[in-house]
Amino acid sequence: MNAALDYLTNFDPSNWLEVSLRGIFAYLFVVLVAIVIWVARDAVARSKSLLFQVFSILLVITLNLPGLLIYLIVRPQKTLVDKYHETLEQRVLAESEETCPKCDRLLPLNFQFCPSCGEEARRPCKKCHKLVSKSWSVCPYCGAKKSTQKKVETVSAKA
Numbered sequence: 001m002n003a004a005l006d007y008l009t010n011f012d013p014s015n016w017l018e019v020s021l022r023g024i025f026a027y028l029f030v031v032l033v034a035i036v037i038w039v040a041r042d043a044v045a046r047s048k049s050l051l052f053q054v055f056s057i058l059l060v061i062t063l064n065l066p067g068l069l070i071y072l073i074v075r076p077q078k079t080l081v082d083k084y085h086e087t088l089e090q091r092v093l094a095e096s097e098e099t100c101p102k103c104d105r106l107l108p109l110n111f112q113f114c115p116s117c118g119e120e121a122r123r124p125c126k127k128c129h130k131l132v133s134k135s136w137s138v139c140p141y142c143g144a145k146k147s148t149q150k151k152v153e154t155v156s157a158k159a
């Protein structure tokens with residue numbers, strides 16, 4: 001009984017220091033492992049490149065917190081899922097709508113003029129009279145070629 005009391009009251013302070021240091025190291029190790037796991041998952045979600053994934057993990061293992069900071073700066077802004085949704089969105093937009101060549105406003109397919117700036121974005125096809133974007137050289141509905149060469153000729157004739 002006295003021995004136990006002695007042990008609790010007359011402890012060696014250097015021992016306590018060692019114990020707490022070990023505790024801190026154990027804690028830091030767990031935090032580091034958690035960070036490495038998080039970075040590994042994040043890197044896989046953001047890049048298909050194995051080199052980038054390995055580099056990110058090594059960066060955090062060797063530099064720890066500064067490495068995490070560097071990783072957060074250099075990692076791709078968007079995850080692969082974000083990128084997939086974005087390209088899907090862009091594809092849908094490209095198929096259904098077009099932007100005004102002057103002010104970049106989205107124009108529904110049946111608009112000839114931009115409602116914002118008044119720019120003529122589409123012209124009726126000479127053959128089938130459907131609205132065809134000015135940037136297209138062939139009517140997508142009937143295949144008629146647009147006479148863009150004539151314009152150049154008239155301009156050069158004037159000059």
Ligand SMILES: [Zn+2]
Pocket residue numbers: 100101102103104105114115116117118119
């Ligand atoms: Zn416009």
Ligand SMILES: [Zn+2]
Pocket residue numbers: 125126127128129130139140141142143144
């Ligand atoms: Zn046509």
